[in-house]
Amino acid sequence: MSRIPMVSTKDASLATKFVYHAGRKRYGAVPEPFAVAAHHPALMRANLVHELMVEKASKVLPVNVRELAVYRVAQRLGCSWCVDFGAMLQKHEGLDIERLGNIDDYATSPHFSEQERMALAYADAMTGTPVSVTDEQVAELEREFGRAGVIELTYQVALENGRARLNSALGITDQGFTSGEACRVPNPSGRE
Template identity: 60%
Template sequence: MARIHAVAPHEAGPLIKAAYRYTERQYGEVPEPFAVLANHRKLFLVSAGHEMGAQKASTVLPPNVRDIAVYRVAWTVGCSWCVDFGTMLQRLEGLDIDRLQHIGEYETSELYSDDERAAIAYADAMTETPTAATDDQVADLERRFGRDGVVELTYQIGLENMRARMNSALGIHGQGFNSGDACRVPWATEEEARKP
């Protein structure tokens, strides 16, 4: 259970309720980070718009490259929610999720392409504190993906660092999205307990 109460639909205003309905249709369940962020209405709305905008704008990189770099950040930071949700997104993209079990051996595993290895190494460098990205890495990525591809990759890795660190700090854990049978957000259990 998260360290901060997830806002239940009966506690939410009309905009947040509408957002809950949208995400429930999209993913089968309201993502718990979304419900925790709803405690701060303005940041919730900014975040929802930002996430949708970033998703729609990120079309330069092949999904396998972008998604594996983002997954690596979640795995490195140790955000079980992000790993769970990211695995589901890769599954829905039609990507091979079995190889995610071998993300720790990406440098030598035949399951990863050279482009994916370069993106994962960059994700590692960006996730270190302080960051350790190098001129050579960026130049290599620019040759592979173009300038807009490097910017997109950098943006997505940075965004996932923010998500993963925020979710980890707030105690938000895997929700079961990867299994296709998402766990209910906390209020669902509370509402069922209140029923006669």
């Protein structure tokens, strides 16, 4: 249970009820971070608009590279909600979520491509304290993904650092998006 209780549907404003409806439609359940953030409706709406804009704009990197880097941040920071939700998103993209069990060994594991290893190492360097990104690392990523790709990767990793830290601070834990025999949330693409 989160440190700040969720705003129930009955106690939600009309605008928040709309957000809850959209969340249920898209994810099969209201994501708990939405329901906790509903205590500050203006920030909840600002965050949702931001997230939708980032999703729409993030089309430079291969989806597997982007999603693995984001997942790595969540895993490194111990945000169980982000890990759960990130695995669900990868499953919906048709990615192999079984290999996530090998992510700590990404540098040597045959389950990850060279592009993925580069992005995972960058996510690690950005997430560490202090940040340990090198000029060589950025140059290598730029050769592989271009400048727009480096900016997208950096933005996504930084954004997930914020999400994971916010959820962890508020005690928001996994919601069961990937538990059980199958993903609880319907796959929007129709893939199984």
